[in-house]
Amino acid sequence: MPSSEAAGVPEVLVLAGLTGDGEPTRATLEALTAVRVLGEPVAVVLGAPGTAAAVAERLARYGARRVLAGESPALDAHLVGPRVGVLARLVADRSPAAVVVPAGAEGREVAARLAVRTGSGFLTDVVGLAADGTATRSALGGTTVVQARVTTGTPVLAWRAGSLTPVPAPVPAVVEHVPVELSGAREARVTKRVVEPPGGRPALAEAPVVVAVGRGVAGAAEFAAVEELADALGAAIGASRAAVDAGFCPPSALVGQSGTRVTPRLYVAVGISGAAQHWSGVRSAHTVVAVNSDPDAPVFALADFGVVGDVATVVPELTAQITARRA
Template identity: 50%
Template sequence: MSDILTLLDDPAREAERLAFAGAIGRPVGVRLAGGPELAARPGTVAAALATLAVERDAAAVLLPQGLFGAEVAALLALRLGAAAITDVVAIDPDLTATKPIMAGTAFSRARVTGGLAIFTVQPGLEAPPLAEPAEVVELAPPAAAAGEDRVAVLGLTPRAASGGRPDLLSAEIIVSAGRGTGGDLGPVEQLADALGAAVGASRAAVDAGWVDPSLQVGQTGKTVSPRLYVAAGISGAIQHQAGMRGAGLIVAVNEDPEAPIFEIADLGIVGDLGEVLPAAAAAVRAL
């Protein structure tokens, strides 16, 4: 069985990534020494992975979804004359990968023909746990790749934490705030906390400065697939739907009965979210 290299850059997702790799081949985790500034050095990471992939004649390299993963994939593909498929949600044993396209309105199934296959993989995908622990390779910090040695990291500032709520990408339930909240996140947070849910947001709520950008759901934010997604005061533009239409159930609360979100909601509530959400939170707490 061929090696499937998987980059382990997030301790909380190591087991998940190794299990996903194990479902398609022999899983090999790769840990790379270095801090958050590695995000600005995808070529350096790609160089280290290329050497390892060639040494081991690996069949595939799995990378995290997102800009950093896509850039490592792009530069690894360039280096090895290989090809990359981003944002995959499933990989068959023959390495055919499924990914959403066209803002989540369609799925493509595609295969890398010949040579190494490189994928960026959505977080939170389920795979059977490994029968035995996987091999993990620890790589020393590589020297900066050509071009990237000219990129200087001038500063590194920690960002606000999520207030102890579950991680958006692993949460079973997400309550998301949109423009319709008017900037008052109280009702959204009340319902989220009653349900043990994560808080998300639409782009409008993030751009208004009401919610941290790391919580944005949609084309330019995160793609989530919780069991339940509650859209509060979110009209549901296609760019937002691209990030959440894979949710198990969708509940929408909006004052505008014409909001596009109602077209994909399993339960639509036309009304004032400032009244509906606290009442729903109280009912959940009373159970």
């Protein structure tokens, strides 16, 4: 029996998402913060041998007293099946109060499969938790807030990044290894991985400053000017759906309902109209500055500061002013 259960405190399993650098994602740290109202956070680290040892201290800093390490080369050689298998066994063996998974593309699949495997209820886009198990969900592109509670099985919750500020709660961590088994002979295998070369800018989901482009950026020259502004600010580059479809940015730069939800201190929206689908990914930004040539663009009603003007003129001037002040 887990020590926390023996003491009368239920465990809450949090699947740790890791960045390309092997660090816990912001969504993981947020989830470790949020689940404290339900019980004792227990991080689950799944990956190649040695993965858990590298992140245990960081997870413990945010309240994970126990780190359950499921480590095997099989986890990188297969899709999500083995991960679901480890979590399902942990649910059966430890009877946690809930399982929380970062709500990325892979995380949602893991959570959905786990819910089916364990006969449990599943909620996605969770942005808050209450002590009685009630979850606050963001729905309809962030325009609606829903209160919901799982009543069947072990609640499986997909936590939406950018929902709160992670709060440290340092504890000593104990790493406990758990077995990893393949789910069956039909499990799909990964035959090749293509790693996107790292750039010089911060990761979009973690960046404290984001400069985002939209339909109003017309051509390569204006986009190059936006890149110079981002470099002057040390910012990540995001994009609206229109900018991605135009080929200025890859799909990984998409900000919004179907892309990344960002939580920067500063968000600079360049040539972005302010559609609800895009804005649902920006709601947690601290300060928003909008640049648009249309004075009636909806973005100005959402921004803290607005500049009405041509992108080709305003953006280079902003870059020059920032560079001069930092000189």
